[in-house]
Amino acid sequence: MPQLEYSSPSTADDAVRALAAAGGSAKVLAGGTDLLVQLRSGRIRPSVIVDLKRIAGAVGIREEAGAFVIGAATPGAVLGEHAALSKAWPGVVEAANLIGSTQVQGRATLAGNLCNASPAADSVPAMIAAGATCVVVGPKGRREIPVEQVPKGPGETSLAPDEFLLEIRLPPRPPRSADAYLRLIPRTEMDIAVVGAGVSLTLDAEGVITAARVALGAVAPTVILVPEAGAALVGSRLGDQALEKLDAAAKAAARPISDKRGTVDYRTNIAGVLARRAATIAYQRAESRA
Amino acid sequence: MSKQHVTTTVNGDPTEFLAAPGTTLLDALRDELGLTGAKEGCGSGDCGACSVVVDGRLVCSCLMLAPEAEGRRIETIEGMAQGGRLHPLQQKFLEHAALQCGFCTPGFLVAAKALLERNPDPDETEIRYWLAGNLCRCTGYDKIVRAVMDAAAEMRQVRRAS
Numbered sequence: 001m002p003q004l005e006y007s008s009p010s011t012a013d014d015a016v017r018a019l020a021a022a023g024g025s026a027k028v029l030a031g032g033t034d035l036l037v038q039l040r041s042g043r044i045r046p047s048v049i050v051d052l053k054r055i056a057g058a059v060g061i062r063e064e065a066g067a068f069v070i071g072a073a074t075p076g077a078v079l080g081e082h083a084a085l086s087k088a089w090p091g092v093v094e095a096a097n098l099i100g101s102t103q104v105q106g107r108a109t110l111a112g113n114l115c116n117a118s119p120a121a122d123s124v125p126a127m128i129a130a131g132a133t134c135v136v137v138g139p140k141g142r143r144e145i146p147v148e149q150v151p152k153g154p155g156e157t158s159l160a161p162d163e164f165l166l167e168i169r170l171p172p173r174p175p176r177s178a179d180a181y182l183r184l185i186p187r188t189e190m191d192i193a194v195v196g197a198g199v200s201l202t203l204d205a206e207g208v209i210t211a212a213r214v215a216l217g218a219v220a221p222t223v224i225l226v227p228e229a230g231a232a233l234v235g236s237r238l239g240d241q242a243l244e245k246l247d248a249a250a251k252a253a254a255r256p257i258s259d260k261r262g263t264v265d266y267r268t269n270i271a272g273v274l275a276r277r278a279a280t281i282a283y284q285r286a287e288s289r290a
Numbered sequence: 291m292s293k294q295h296v297t298t299t300v301n302g303d304p305t306e307f308l309a310a311p312g313t314t315l316l317d318a319l320r321d322e323l324g325l326t327g328a329k330e331g332c333g334s335g336d337c338g339a340c341s342v343v344v345d346g347r348l349v350c351s352c353l354m355l356a357p358e359a360e361g362r363r364i365e366t367i368e369g370m371a372q373g374g375r376l377h378p379l380q381q382k383f384l385e386h387a388a389l390q391c392g393f394c395t396p397g398f399l400v401a402a403k404a405l406l407e408r409n410p411d412p413d414e415t416e417i418r419y420w421l422a423g424n425l426c427r428c429t430g431y432d433k434i435v436r437a438v439m440d441a442a443a444e445m446r447q448v449r450r451a452s
Binding site: 005029051 | 294333334335336341349350353354355357401420422423424
């Protein structure tokens with residue numbers, strides 16, 4: 001490995017300076033579960049690695065006026081152990097906790113999962129369904145963008161080389177709201193999603209869905225938000241008709257590839273199935289909060 | 291490429307070492323500190339043979355850069371037996387023949403210890419899921435799972451008696 005440097009800045013500004021100084025040849029390190037693999041395989045050859053973990057707030061979860069702010073280097077295990085977060089956002093937490101093994105959970109982060117930009121990233125459909133935003137820091141300061149604006153294609157993000165993701169924000173939750181994430185894999189754990197589906201919804205006092213967001217993973221070059229699928233649920237009590245419309249909208253939005261994990265037809269079909277099942281779980285969770 | 295000076299705690303002892311920025315914690319443990327219990331199986335976080343505990347968190351030391359260890363508290367398999375006295379998990383692995391070639395064993399022991407510290411009474415499913423990131427090509431896992439359950443039972447009994 002030629003001339004690699006390791007930098008662990010203690011402020012976000014220092015991290016931006018370190019990234020800018022490297023002129024595009026730096027890589028940001030959070031949990032490292034993707035970065036180290038890419039580094040060791042030679043797929044990436046950065047000149048400097050900028051570790052976020054010493055920046056105040058980069059590891060940990062805080063509540064701000066009903067919103068949850070999750071530091072970019074917060075590992076999945078910490079999310080799962082956070083009772084309030086797990087209660088408010090069970091879908092996001094279950095999605096994050098599906099990634100890898102116990103060991104990987106000790107390191108892997110939501111921000112890393114997002115910035116690794118895999119179309120099959122498990123936490124990303126759940127975050128997009130949740131309406132999560134992220135705080136991006138760069139030389140011009142901070143900007144907050146929806147999570148769905150980060151991935152541009154497999155392994156590609158919209159972030160500039162001198163920008164990094166500092167934190168992820170999950171918005172305040174109205175009453176009778178819940179989310180869920182499901183993925184299909186051919187075994188029970190430690191695998192990459194063939195298809196993933198995240199659903200987040202809010203009910204009124206009569207059990208009618210007033211807001212819904214649906215996102216799908218592994219059926220397009222990026223995880224996709226499917227507004228038509230969310231719209232199919234609004235105004236319903238998740239009856240058969242709404243579920244059929246959801247299924248059709250999810251299938252219509254899916255434009256997967258065929259690979260060793262599944263064919264175009266299979267993935268398209270499963271996108272509908274998982275969207276329905278995730279919506280059903282989210283609905284039951286929301287109802288149980290009434 | 292200059293090496294970085296890293297100050298850390300390994301198995302309770304203050305420890306310093308030099309590491310090139312791109313080397314992993316696993317390499318530093320094995321090559322700089324001579325702690326060769328943690329093994330490199332896959333080098334990509336899939337097999338768990340390099341499992342160590344960092345600040346109370348089970349991780350793959352192959353997926354962590356050595357300089358990241360600065361100021362951290364690291365526990366490895368070498369710290370498991372106390373003064374030549376085997377940890378109950380180690381003893382039960384022997385009794386149940388929960389190993390054959392032994393390459394995965396340090397990782398399994400470190401991971402199983404981390405489980406029993408969180409959950410002293412795991413059921414078989416919980417053990418199998420917790421240990422899903424540790425691969426063994428010899429045993430077929432059943433003996434490992436039985437050894438962990440037996441060690442957990444014994445540790446609970448000792449705790450009740452004390």
